[in-house]
Amino acid sequence: MNILLVVATEGEALFFGALVAEVAVTGIGAVNAALGTLQAASGSRPDLIINVGIAGAFPQGSLQIGDVVVSSQITYASMGAENSNGSFLDLRTLGFPLHGTFYNQLPVWSQAAQVAEMLNLPAGEMLTVDTATGTQTSLERLQSCHPEALTEGMEGAGVAMAGLRLDVPVLEVRGISNMVGPRDRESWKIPLALKNCREALDRLLAVVQDF
Incomplete structure (x- = not known):
């Protein structure tokens, strides 16, 4: 199976470059991720x-x-509109799909749940935002709109959009570096998150070759 790994930064690429897969560095954010993935x-x-x-x-x-x-x-x-009362209106409510029949929720590889179970990794909804959450108010708004969400990142939806346009399945795999909420940069554990993500990805790449 020919696999493309997409990362946002050169620093992340250093952790994944030795794996048996092509690595593309796109820059941060969904727009960069979509354009870089397409390219x-x-x-x-x-x-x-x-x-x-x-x-x-x-x-x-x-x-x-x-x-x-x-x-x-x-x-x-992040994609939607703010109502006059401050509530969030998603794309389905507004009547504007992102692509085809897909609104804010974008599909992932059909074997994602099976692979996660095989590797004993948690699987769930992963949010893409344009502005990383930094206050309790923003956290509570996101949680009220997406009570089942596990993570927040900045590129996944862009990669997923590129995959839809290319008709190539997409998977998002991330190591947890911090908790979402009031910004506390000193508590982030980026090297640990990337190290564990690389180890999990190494196992994942071996498993997906059988699909």
């Missing part, structure tokens, strides 16, 4: 695109810093 995948035509890196975990869940998570759904949580 990289249009030449190599991968069978599977995996977005890897770090993420924040929502405190209402059971995830801890250093855990590794696999996506069962990628949600572009």
